[in-house]
Amino acid sequence: xxxxxxxxxxGLKIGGGAPVRVExxxxxxxxxxAGCVLELDGLARAGCELVRVAFPREGLRGELRQLVTKSPxxxxxxxxxxxxxxxxxxxxxxxxxxxxxxNMGTRGLAELISAARANGAVIRIGSNGGSLSAAQLESADxxxxxxxxxxxxxQLLPLASAGFEDVVISAKSSSVPQTTRANFILSxxxxxxxxxxxxxxxxxxxxxxxxxxxxxxxxSQGIGDTMRVSLTGASKDEAETAYxxxxxxxxRNKGINFVSCPGCGRRRIDxxxxxxxxxxxxxxxxxxxxxxxxxxxxVNGPKEAAEADIGLAxxxxxxxxxxxxKTVATGGEDTLEETLKTFLAAPV
Amino acid sequence: xxxxxxxxxxGLKIGGGAPVRVExxxxxxxxxxAGCVLELDGLARAGCELVRVAFPREGLRGELRQLVTKSPxxxxxxxxxxxxxxxxxxxxxxxxxxxxxxNMGTRGLAELISAARANGAVIRIGSNGGSLSAAQLESADxxxxxxxxxxxxxQLLPLASAGFEDVVISAKSSSVPQTTRANFILSxxxxxxxxxxxxxxxxxxxxxxxxxxxxxxxxSQGIGDTMRVSLTGASKDEAETAYxxxxxxxxRNKGINFVSCPGCGRRRIDxxxxxxxxxxxxxxxxxxxxxxxxxxxxVNGPKEAAEADIGLAxxxxxxxxxxxxKTVATGGEDTLEETLKTFLAAPV
Numbered sequence: 001x002x003x004x005x006x007x008x009x010x011g012l013k014i015g016g017g018a019p020v021r022v023e024x025x026x027x028x029x030x031x032x033x034a035g036c037v038l039e040l041d042g043l044a045r046a047g048c049e050l051v052r053v054a055f056p057r058e059g060l061r062g063e064l065r066q067l068v069t070k071s072p073x074x075x076x077x078x079x080x081x082x083x084x085x086x087x088x089x090x091x092x093x094x095x096x097x098x099x100x101x102x103n104m105g106t107r108g109l110a111e112l113i114s115a116a117r118a119n120g121a122v123i124r125i126g127s128n129g130g131s132l133s134a135a136q137l138e139s140a141d142x143x144x145x146x147x148x149x150x151x152x153x154x155q156l157l158p159l160a161s162a163g164f165e166d167v168v169i170s171a172k173s174s175s176v177p178q179t180t181r182a183n184f185i186l187s188x189x190x191x192x193x194x195x196x197x198x199x200x201x202x203x204x205x206x207x208x209x210x211x212x213x214x215x216x217x218x219x220s221q222g223i224g225d226t227m228r229v230s231l232t233g234a235s236k237d238e239a240e241t242a243y244x245x246x247x248x249x250x251x252r253n254k255g256i257n258f259v260s261c262p263g264c265g266r267r268r269i270d271x272x273x274x275x276x277x278x279x280x281x282x283x284x285x286x287x288x289x290x291x292x293x294x295x296x297x298x299v300n301g302p303k304e305a306a307e308a309d310i311g312l313a314x315x316x317x318x319x320x321x322x323x324x325x326k327t328v329a330t331g332g333e334d335t336l337e338e339t340l341k342t343f344l345a346a347p348v
Numbered sequence: 349x350x351x352x353x354x355x356x357x358x359g360l361k362i363g364g365g366a367p368v369r370v371e372x373x374x375x376x377x378x379x380x381x382a383g384c385v386l387e388l389d390g391l392a393r394a395g396c397e398l399v400r401v402a403f404p405r406e407g408l409r410g411e412l413r414q415l416v417t418k419s420p421x422x423x424x425x426x427x428x429x430x431x432x433x434x435x436x437x438x439x440x441x442x443x444x445x446x447x448x449x450x451n452m453g454t455r456g457l458a459e460l461i462s463a464a465r466a467n468g469a470v471i472r473i474g475s476n477g478g479s480l481s482a483a484q485l486e487s488a489d490x491x492x493x494x495x496x497x498x499x500x501x502x503q504l505l506p507l508a509s510a511g512f513e514d515v516v517i518s519a520k521s522s523s524v525p526q527t528t529r530a531n532f533i534l535s536x537x538x539x540x541x542x543x544x545x546x547x548x549x550x551x552x553x554x555x556x557x558x559x560x561x562x563x564x565x566x567x568s569q570g571i572g573d574t575m576r577v578s579l580t581g582a583s584k585d586e587a588e589t590a591y592x593x594x595x596x597x598x599x600r601n602k603g604i605n606f607v608s609c610p611g612c613g614r615r616r617i618d619x620x621x622x623x624x625x626x627x628x629x630x631x632x633x634x635x636x637x638x639x640x641x642x643x644x645x646x647v648n649g650p651k652e653a654a655e656a657d658i659g660l661a662x663x664x665x666x667x668x669x670x671x672x673x674k675t676v677a678t679g680g681e682d683t684l685e686e687t688l689k690t691f692l693a694a695p696v
Contacts, residue, residue, distance in 0.1 A: 027611050054612045078612070130652025174607050174653075176596045180568070200641070200652065202606045203623050205556045205585075206592050212557040213564030213596040220528070220565045232608040232619050232642070237553075244554050248524045248561040258550045259522050260580040263375050264402045264426070271580050275551050293548070294580070304478025304548065305522075 003225050004191035007122045007166050010074040010095040012049055014122075014168060014226050015193030019252055020219060021226035022242040023195070024235045025052040025078070030060045030067070037070050039235060044072040046239035047254050050226065052076045052098060058088050068093035076124060083108030087115045096122040096168075101155045113164050122166045123159065127151030127182075128199060129173025145181035148173060152186060168226065170195035176214040187223045196224035203232035208241045215245050253289030256282060259305055260294040269314025271296045274336075278312060281340050302327065310343070312336075351573050352539035355470045355514050358422040358443040360397055362470075362516060362574050363541025367600055368567060369574035370590040371543070372583045373400040373426070378408045378415070385418050387583060392420040394587035395602050398574065400424045400446060406436050416441035424472065431456030435463045444516075446472040449503045461512050470514045471507065475499030475530075476547060477521025493529035496521060500534060516574065518543035524562040535571045544572035551580035556589045563593050601637030604630060607653055608642040617662025619644045622684075626660060629688050650675065658691065660684075 006016025014021050024043050028035040030053060043051055055064055055077040068075050076096040077089030083104040086097045097116070101109050116123055127148045136154075140147035148171040159167055169192050171182040179198055187194060198214040201207040211229040218224045229241045246252040258279070263271035275294040282292065293308035295301025298320050301313030306325030313320050318332035321339055331339045354364025362369050372391050376383040378401060391399055403412055403425040416423050424444040425437030431452040434445045445464070449457050464471055475496045484502075488495035496519040507515055517540050519530040527546055535542060546562040549555040559577040566572045577589045594600040606627070611619035623642040630640065641656035643649025646668050649661030654673030661668050666680035669687055679687045 025610065025612050052612075128652065130648070130654060175598070176564075177598050200607045200609045200643070202608045203620060205553055205589065206606055207608075208553045208557050209560040209589060209592040210596040212560035213568075213593055216524075216561030216564045217568050220561075230610040232610055232623050235610075238610070241553065241557060244557040245561055248558040250523070250525050258554055259548045260550045260555075261548045262373065262578040262580055262583075262586070264373050264400075272551060275580050295548070300478070304476065306478060 002222060003187075003193040005165065005193065006225075007168060007193055008120075009050060009076070009122050012074050014050075018225070020224060020246060021049045022047055022239050022246075023050045023052065023076075023226055023228040024048045024238045025228065025230075026054070027235050030055065030063045033063050033066050033070075036063075036067055040067070040071045040073065042234075042236045043239055046236040047243055048073060048236075048239040050074050050076060050096075052078045052228075054078045055085055055089050056080070058082075058085055061088055061092055064089060064094070065092040083112045086112050090115050090119045090121050094121070095119065096124060098124040098126075101125060101158050106158075109158055110162065113159070113162050116164065116166070120166075122168060123164065124168040124170065124195060125152070125155040125159070126168075126170030126172065126195065127155070129175060129178060130199070144173065144175070145178045145185070148178065148182035149185045149189075152182075156190070156192075165192070168193045168195050170197070172197050172199045174198060174200045174210075176210065176217070179214050180217050183218055183223055184221075193225035194223060195226045195228065197228040197230055199230055201230050207231045207233075208237075208244075211241060212245050212248075215242075216249065219245070219249055219251060247289075255288060256286060257289060257291040258293075259291060259308060261296050261301070261304070263296045269296060269319070269333075271314070274312065274314065274319070277336060278340065281337060281344075283344065286344075310340075312340075350570060351535075351541040353513065353541065354573075355516060355541055356468075357398060357424070357470050360422050362398075364573075366573070368572060368594060369397045370395055370587050370594075371398045371400065371424075371574055371576040372396045372586045373576065373578075374402070375583050378403060378411045381411050381414050381418075384411075384415055388415070388419045388421065390582075390584045391587055394584040395591055396421060396584075396587040398422050398424060398444075400426045400576075402426045403433055403437050404428070406430075406433055409436055409440055412437060412442070413440040431460045434460050438463050438467045438469050442469070443467065444470040444472060446474075449473060449506050454506075457506055458510065461507070461510050464512065464514070468514075470516060471512065472516040472518065472543060473500065473503040473507070474516075474518030474520065474543065475503070477523060477526060478547070492521065492523070493526045493533070496526065496530035497533045497537075500530075504538070504540075513540070516541045516543050518545070520545050520547045522546060522548045522558075524558065524565070527562050528565045531566055531571055532569075541573035542571060543574045543576070545576040545578055547578055549578050555579045555581075556585075556592075559589060560593050560596075563590075564597065567593070567597055567599060595637075603636060604634060605637060605639040606641075607639060607656060609644050609649070609652070611644045617644060617667070617681075619662070622660065622662065622667070625684060626688065629685060629692075631692065634692075658688075660688075 003015035201210040229238045260275045293305035293311035295313040302322040311322040321329040351363035549558040608623045641653035641659035643661040650670040659670040669677040
């Protein structure tokens with residue numbers, strides 16, 4: 001379970017038994033600092049704990065520095081090629097950089113390692129299914145999971161040789177079987193915290209499902225110390241989906257556990273509509289892990305959702321409100337809002 | 349992997365190495381036959397292979413018979429208490445019934461087993477987290493996964509005693525850890541096909557994610573012969589989500605594998621908007637398992653999506669269209685529709 005070693009990014013512990021962290025990456029370009037801050041605030045509210053920001057040129061130092069100052073959560077600068085950009089990011093206050101050591105040159109990497117040491121910063125490295133070279137694939141006999149692992153090892157070697165161990169490693173691809181297999185191997189072979197995710201998962205329900213399948217498999221076996229759900233869409237959806245996955249696994253309980261039946265021929269109400277109404281009525285600030293159920297019929301509903309802290313089931317004329325399987329109120333459809341508000345106003 | 353034994357429901361093989369089947373349950377009440385047929389047709393188009401229908405009273409025999417005749421896929425009648433309803437369902441042409449043997453009485457169950465034998469029908473049994481009795485929970489020392497298994501065994505015993513083995517078994521709850529653990533045990537202990545699912549998963553992305561986590565964990569280990577994603581919402585969404593899960597695992601390839609990047613500060617285009625446009629342009633009837641990618645920038649996009657059969661990446665002035673990582677066309681934003689249509693018209 002979890003990694004043996006841990007790292008600390010500006011106060012955020014990753015690995016070594018810390019809770020699985022939720023990450024995202026800014027979609028707003030760094031040029032637009034105000035937009036970035038707005039996005040960061042939304043991410044923080046959704047529970048995101050670490051945000052990666054592309055830092056494509058040194059000319060954006062001022063913007064990066066402002067962002068680090070204004071961000072409610074730690075920033076990891078994402079650098080593609082130049083070690084000077086990584087050192088500049090550390091100068092701007094970032095306590096973590098994501099780099100590919102193979103792109104930095106021996107001397108450049110040595111300079112970056114010194115700067116990271118001086119700043120107590122963490123270096124994230126990692127391979128990506130789309131960036132595997134022909135040589136890497138060939139030496140792995142075309143086994144893409146093995147090639148992902150080998151690519152991580154290529155990046156890890158120069159850091160390990162320098163005795164630098166404040167690293168987070170990752171191996172990601174858009175294929176769930178490749179990603180899970182590569183991470184099984186890495187988790188067995190190395191003590192470093194693992195960043196896990198399925199890259200380019202897509203958009204909407206399909207993208208969330210692909211991420212949930214891959215991350216569910218890994219996290220259910222205790223593999224993964226920090227996660228990113230990569231979705232085409234709003235970044236706060238990435239954080240919310242991450243917590244849905246963690247909640248389903250019982251690993252972290254942020255947010256409401258929403259239970260609702262699919263509605264069969266036995267249903268008394270339009271479950272979808274009632275579930276929507278109930279969701280809209282739930283105030284912010286309810287305790288994490290609270291289970292809320294909406295069930296189609298009063299015959300099976302309260303029993304099937306007996307563990308729910310708050311439950312509603314349809315009846316011939318309206319609804320019953322129940323708590324841990326026991327009816328606490330009944331009412332007609334038009335009194336739902338009022339009844340639920342009264343109930344929620346009392347301590348749950 | 350897969351169950352040792354298999355069953356056959358009106359020509360549909362389940363277990364014993366057959367593909368993992370995709371199930372759903374009608375949300376339209378049986379009283380409305382035309383509505384049921386419409387729902388069934390939609391489910392069949394979405395790839396659903398078996399549909400459960402609540403059959404709450406014998407007076408609906410005529411409706412059930414019509415449905416069985418008109419349905420493009422096999423129907424399983426869902427019966428709560430009365431063995432006569434189950435026998436009536438077999439008379440109406442159903443080749444499978446879902447029952448709880450404990451509710452049927454010894455003589456009733458014997459009659460039902462005779463009728464099932466005479467009709468070559470399959471009996472599905474199973475436990476549900478919400479229906480566990482206090483006695484079942486107590487004898488499992490409060491371990492809900494163990495209680496789910498014990499409840500299945502209670503139902504299985506009278507069938508096994510009668511030598512009836514055309515059964516599908518299931519253990520479902522709205523908790524992923526409970527459901528996965530119960531199914532691990534059942535898959536090791538019994539040779540019968542397993543129906544798997546997370547009950548009352550909820551609605552929208554949250555419901556799909558909970559199902560994907562639970563079913564991903566089970567199916568990645570070869571556990572589960574037929575699956576249902578229980579969602580509050582349209583039943584065809586259940587089938588589509590099931591295939592998204594199977595596709596992510598590489599278990600079944602129905603549908604398009606859609607890959608799109610989350611869009612970072614490096615992106616050249618609004619990836620979400622372009623992904624939406626591309627999805628809308630894809631015609632029906634594309635080969636199953638085709639990978640379509642939409643990537644934000646031309647620098648990383650075609651390489652990161654090098655395995656895509658069709659890919660689009662944003663450029664400063666429009667897009668590049670690529671196939672297996674090689675550019676095949678470029679264009680301005682306004683020529684996207686035309687270029688993609690021309691490309692798709694040629695054999696992929």
